[in-house]
Every structure is written in C-alpha cells, then in structure tokens.
Amino acid sequence: MRLISKLTWVAFMLPLLWACGDLEQPPIIQQTPASISSPPSAIVLTGEDEEEVLVFNVTPADFGTGMEVTYVIQMDRPGNGFANAADLGSSTTTVIEVSAAEINRRAISRGIVAGETGPMEFRVRAVPSRTLSALEGLPVTIPVTTFADAVALRNLFLVGEATARGWDNNANNPPLFRDPENTDLYVYSGFFNAGGFKVLENLGAWQPQYGTNDGSTISANMGGGDDPDVFNVPAAGYYTFTFDLSTESFSLEPITDVPATFETxxxxxxxxxxxxxxxxxxxxxxxxxxxxxxxxxxxxxxxxxxxxxxxxxxxxxxxxxxxxxxxxxxxxxxxxxxxxxxxxxxxxxxxxxxx
The missing domain is CATH 2.60.40.3620 (Immunoglobulin-like)
Structure with missing residues (x-):
C-alpha cells in the first residue's frame, strides 16, 4: 500500500510540474563603479605647504538602488593589483580631499625615492551603506613627484578598553615606538587587557584613526569616512603589537618571557x-x-x-x-x-x- 501511494502522488504531481514550465529568473541589477573624473596628467608634490590638499572629483557609483556611498581614493604601485592599496582619503560626496603629505608618504613607502618621479596607480573604491559588495573602479596611472620629508614624523597613540587610558583619546595615552629607519613601522610591547583597541594619530581627535576590518590588515579613517573596527586582544597579558603602514599589516604576538620591573x-x-x-x-x-x-x-x-x-x-x-x-x-x-x-x-x- 505504501508503494502504491507514492506512485499515485508522483502521477498526480507530474502534470503540475510540466504545467509550470521554466521558472522565471530574477532580474539582473546593473551596477556601475565610480571613476576619477579628469585625472591629472601628473602630481607634483613640493612640501612647501603643510596643509596642502589635492581634490579628486569622482563619478557617482550606481548600485542599482538608492543608498549612501562612501568613496575612497586608493593608490598602489603599478602592476600590484592594489594588493597593498593605501587609502588616501574618503568622503560620502563625490569630492574627496587628500593630504599632499599623505600621498607623498605613501608613494615613498611604495618605492618612489624622495625627490624623484615615478608612476602610481589610483582608483576609487565605492563602499555602500547596505550589505552589498564594494565596487572598485578602473585604475589610472599618474606620475607622482615626491619630496624629502625627513622632519615630519608621525606619532601614533593607543586608545581602547584593552589599553592604559581606556577610550579617553586625550589622557596622556602611551605612544607606539617608531622604528628609526622605517618610519612607517611601529612596535609596542607591553600589557593589554582583554578587549579592543585602536590607534590614533592626534591626541584629542578621533581621526585619523586606525583599526582593522578583516582581522589581518590595517584599515584607516583619515577623516570623513567610516571608522574601522578594533584590534582585538583575546586575553589579558603581555603582547608585542607590530604595526606597519608601509605594508598595511599588523601582528599581535604573546610574550612568554616577561622580565622583572625596576623601582625607578x-x-x-x-x-x-x-x-x-x-x-x-x-x-x-x-x-x-x-x-x-x-x-x-x-x-x-x-x-x-x-x-x-x-x-x-x-x-x-x-x-x-x-x-x-x-x-x-x-x-x-x-x-x-x-x-x-x-x-x-x-x-x-x-x-x-x-x-
């Protein structure tokens, strides 16, 4: 009886299945990435004005539906596929201001000798406010002339519940210790509480702010964009935090042999x-x-x-x-x-x- 019932059910359903025909496919939503409007033929950096900014105008990205979009100007050396992309600046409008000093620093760390000219690739990354994938525009290659900037050194400071001053961004926060030769490399060895922390560039200001969105590379909000997520400390203890802006990478390694402290x-x-x-x-x-x-x-x-x-x-x-x-x-x-x-x-x- 059970076998006959199954055969009867199949015989009843087959005509219905044939009647349905092919299922309708959902419509494909066309998406268009942003691009740099009228990119400059060359970027010549002189270092004469510490507050100098370069303005990038970009075409709006189209995600097929209305939403807020953050536009990020990225730069990397040609042929690298933006594997070491530097986020230079961001905005929720199609006008993005980028610090000339930031371009200079990042271009030098990517191989252009200070005071010389070399090619760099630029593109726009459009990040939607909804749960859609970001869109990257086609890269454009622009010659960049750098300047020697031996005096302006970047200082970075710890903030967050895992660190000494908690989330107070202006309380004599401990700095990261900068390498004397690779000035994009910082190391901090010490005690951390369990929890999260970030890195700030200026005490009393929340941007520029550094963190991580994927747990393996450095993310930054230089101002005007979304703040990155925290660096996470899994358990209280001593760690060495290595922070390298030249490769946009970081590590947090436990210290197993902690020396004694001194009275003074x-x-x-x-x-x-x-x-x-x-x-x-x-x-x-x-x-x-x-x-x-x-x-x-x-x-x-x-x-x-x-x-x-x-x-x-x-x-x-x-x-x-x-x-x-x-x-x-x-x-x-x-x-x-x-x-x-x-x-x-x-x-x-x-x-x-x-x-």
Missing amino acids: VGIIGSATAEGWDASTAMNQLAFDKHIYYLTATLGDGEMKFRADNDWAVNWGTNSAISGKATQDGPNIPVEPGTYKIWFNSLDGRFIKIEQ
Whole structure:
C-alpha cells in the first residue's frame, strides 16, 4: 500500500510540474563603479605647504538602488593589483580631499625615492551603506613627484578598553615606538587587557584613526569616512603589537618571557637637568610598570636611560628621536627642546615627542 501511494502522488504531481514550465529568473541589477573624473596628467608634490590638499572629483557609483556611498581614493604601485592599496582619503560626496603629505608618504613607502618621479596607480573604491559588495573602479596611472620629508614624523597613540587610558583619546595615552629607519613601522610591547583597541594619530581627535576590518590588515579613517573596527586582544597579558603602514599589516604576538620591573628608571647625561651626576626620575605607568614617561626640557648634548640610579643597568643607542636602546649602548644624541619622553624597559624602545 505504501508503494502504491507514492506512485499515485508522483502521477498526480507530474502534470503540475510540466504545467509550470521554466521558472522565471530574477532580474539582473546593473551596477556601475565610480571613476576619477579628469585625472591629472601628473602630481607634483613640493612640501612647501603643510596643509596642502589635492581634490579628486569622482563619478557617482550606481548600485542599482538608492543608498549612501562612501568613496575612497586608493593608490598602489603599478602592476600590484592594489594588493597593498593605501587609502588616501574618503568622503560620502563625490569630492574627496587628500593630504599632499599623505600621498607623498605613501608613494615613498611604495618605492618612489624622495625627490624623484615615478608612476602610481589610483582608483576609487565605492563602499555602500547596505550589505552589498564594494565596487572598485578602473585604475589610472599618474606620475607622482615626491619630496624629502625627513622632519615630519608621525606619532601614533593607543586608545581602547584593552589599553592604559581606556577610550579617553586625550589622557596622556602611551605612544607606539617608531622604528628609526622605517618610519612607517611601529612596535609596542607591553600589557593589554582583554578587549579592543585602536590607534590614533592626534591626541584629542578621533581621526585619523586606525583599526582593522578583516582581522589581518590595517584599515584607516583619515577623516570623513567610516571608522574601522578594533584590534582585538583575546586575553589579558603581555603582547608585542607590530604595526606597519608601509605594508598595511599588523601582528599581535604573546610574550612568554616577561622580565622583572625596576623601582625607578631615569634619564641622565649632559643634555639633562642633572648632567652626568644624577638621574632625573621618570614616571612609571601604573597599568604597565615597564612603561615610563617624562616631559623634560633638554639641552644640546647626550643622554641615556638607567635603572635604580645605578650604572649596572643602562640603555643607549645612536638614534636621536626614537629607537631601541640596548644595555651599555652608545649615548643618545640630543638636540635642544622640550620633549615628552617615553621608555619601555621591557625591550629598550623609546621615543621623544617634541612639545
């Protein structure tokens, strides 16, 4: 009886299936990416105006339905397929302002020697407010002439519940320690709470802001766009956070061997208030007692860091503004000025930020 019932059901349904014929296919929504309107024949950067901006006009993208769209100007070296695309600026309008200094920095990090001319590819990435895929326009190649920018150094600061100052963006936030040779490379080794954090460029301002949207590459809001998601710390502990803007990459690696802290760390040397006779004590960060900071007016001369007012443990290097000092290393050269000085006894890294 069960077999007969099944055969009867099939015999009943077959005419209905034949009657339905082919199912209608949903209509295909045509989408059109944005493009740069009348791209310049060349971009010549001089560095004469620190506030100089370049204006890019773009055609609107069409996603087949109305929505807000954020337009992002991207740049990369030719032939790289935008695998290392730099987000230069963004806007929810079709007029996008981009800092000339930002183009200069990113072009140099992608192979154009400072003061020389080389080709760069530019395109527009249209990011919809709805859950649709972004559209990338066709690239255009533009010669870019760069300038040497040895003075303007970017300082970056930590913010977020995983860090010492929480989400307060102007509370003496610890900086990342900049590499003295690759000035797009930053390293911070220290304690993090579980949770999220971001990186800010200017204390007291939320943009430029850096984070990650995919968990593996750096995303940025240089101003006018959407803020990126946080860098995530899975559990409280000591980590080394490596942040490389030249490759738009980062890593967060646990530290398994954490050295002991010191009672005091200070600066000493001919450039300091006490000369070579005594240390000037630095403040110790309560959140992570490997981190020390001090605002000091320094003279022309040299300095070192040393622990517990004794020469048994001291750090030095020949880098003037930032670097990784080592035990019994050379004296640190100093130019006169007032600086916020940060030092990390965990790995010897330091940075001086002119005030």
